Amino acid sequence: MPKMVCAKDGYELYPEKNGVYEIVFADFGPYQIYRADLWRCSGCGAEILAGFAPQAIFEIEHDGFKECLEKVKLERHYPNYGRAGEYKPK
Numbered sequence: 001m002p003k004m005v006c007a008k009d010g011y012e013l014y015p016e017k018n019g020v021y022e023i024v025f026a027d028f029g030p031y032q033i034y035r036a037d038l039w040r041c042s043g044c045g046a047e048i049l050a051g052f053a054p055q056a057i058f059e060i061e062h063d064g065f066k067e068c069l070e071k072v073k074l075e076r077h078y079p080n081y082g083r084a085g086e087y088k089p090k
């Protein structure tokens, strides 16, 4: 397990849940789904995703992407809207 410390308050982060889903967005909407782990700061409660699988578990070119996305939305999932949030739906 990697060690992570919150730069804001100096508390250590701990793994809150292994195997959550990340939904990656582009300008046209969601296009990739990754598995990752959710970490939480024991001080301020900040949450981050880390420990990503090297490859997406599903991509928009794959048949059944829409169905997979609907299933993932029933589980614990988090969006990735890009570095500047540029892909966040308006």
Ligand SMILES: [Zn+2]
Pocket: 006, 007, 008, 009, 010, 011, 041, 042, 043, 044, 045, 046
């Ligand atoms: Zn913190």
